[in-house]
Amino acid sequence: MDIKQRTQIYKNLGSLVRKCIFGILSVATLPNHIAFIMDGNRRYSKQHNLVDGEGHKFGYSSLMSMLRYCYELGVKYVTVYAFSIENFKRSPEEVQSLMDLMQEKIEGLIKEESIVNQYGVRVYFIGNLKLLTKPVRLAAERAMDATAKNSKAVLSICIAYTSTDEILHSVEESCEEKRVKVGVLNGKRHEKDVIDVSDIERHMYMAVAPDPDIIIRTSGETRLSNFLLWQSSNCLLYSPSVLWPEIGFRHLVRAVLDFQHKLHYLNKQKQA
Numbered sequence: 193m194d195i196k197q198r199t200q201i202y203k204n205l206g207s208l209v210r211k212c213i214f215g216i217l218s219v220a221t222l223p224n225h226i227a228f229i230m231d232g233n234r235r236y237s238k239q240h241n242l243v244d245g246e247g248h249k250f251g252y253s254s255l256m257s258m259l260r261y262c263y264e265l266g267v268k269y270v271t272v273y274a275f276s277i278e279n280f281k282r283s284p285e286e287v288q289s290l291m292d293l294m295q296e297k298i299e300g301l302i303k304e305e306s307i308v309n310q311y312g313v314r315v316y317f318i319g320n321l322k323l324l325t326k327p328v329r330l331a332a333e334r335a336m337d338a339t340a341k342n343s344k345a346v347l348s349i350c351i352a353y354t355s356t357d358e359i360l361h362s363v364e365e366s367c368e369e370k371r372v373k374v375g376v377l378n379g380k381r382h383e384k385d386v387i388d389v390s391d392i393e394r395h396m397y398m399a400v401a402p403d404p405d406i407i408i409r410t411s412g413e414t415r416l417s418n419f420l421l422w423q424s425s426n427c428l429l430y431s432p433s434v435l436w437p438e439i440g441f442r443h444l445v446r447a448v449l450d451f452q453h454k455l456h457y458l459n460k461q462k463q464a
């Protein structure tokens with residue numbers, strides 16, 4: 193048996209094991225939306241004496257595995273924090289190298305054999321896309337157009353994103369909409385016409401997905417770092433102490449079990 197055949201056997205075996213475990217998890221309520229904060233890519237580079245930027249490449253490959261597991265499990269919505277507005281404060285060399293990686297990987301996302309196409313995933317880029325370099329913005333727009341007809345699952349990639357920026361954007365849009373409506377309807381501004389929570393929610397970049405059930409943040413950190421602050425009030429935070437490139441199937445299973453356990457406990461409390 194050559195190495196290719198052996199690798200294929202291991203892959204098939206892995207997929208069979210996942211199928212069994214996911215079958216068991218599916219007996220209870222599954223999360224509909226999981227979000228990831230992919231923390232620890234540079235530390236992984238340092239720990240393994242890799243050249244700068246290599247950690248993010250390993251991080252991307254972990255992301256692809258995690259997406260496969262989530263879609264196999266039947267999680268419809270996945271959101272990832274790929275690049276925060278704060279990350280623009282890193283050295284110009286690092287920002288450029290991350291932008292180059294993003295461009296390359298975004299282009300890879302829409303290739304025929306990609307996970308996105310295998311699982312019928314619609315991709316959204318979430319954030320202040322005007323802040324991105326032109327090649328990355330164009331790649332993001334192409335990926336959104338190319339996947340617009342996919343409807344089995346949704347991947348939201350938060351890039352040039354912070355939650356406070358999203359809320360500000362949404363409040364501005366809500367005010368503008370109200371101003372225009374009032375102007376059109378009555379011809380003048382009415383002080384009583386105020387915006388409400390539903391207006392703000394409708395104008396959020398993240399209006400494309402329901403609120404997350406679980407946020408997984410690697411490297412043992414329990415901060416949200418300006419990610420989905422509006423959307424995470426009822427969400428479970430799971431923070432395994434591995435770096436993002438080291439995250440694996442077992443961490444997802446553990447997070448889902450924790451989620452199901454908490455849900456079971458909450459339902460019991462409601463019944464009591």
Ligand SMILES: CC(C)=CCC/C(C)=C/CC/C(C)=C/COP(=O)(O)OP(=O)(O)O
Binds near residue numbers: 230231294298
């Ligand atoms: C197309 C697409 C979705 C690509 C995603 C690629 C990817 C893995 C991006 C992660 C970016 C990032 C700044 C992660 C945080 O780790 P860090 O750099 O802050 O590392 P540290 O926590 O060790 O400092």
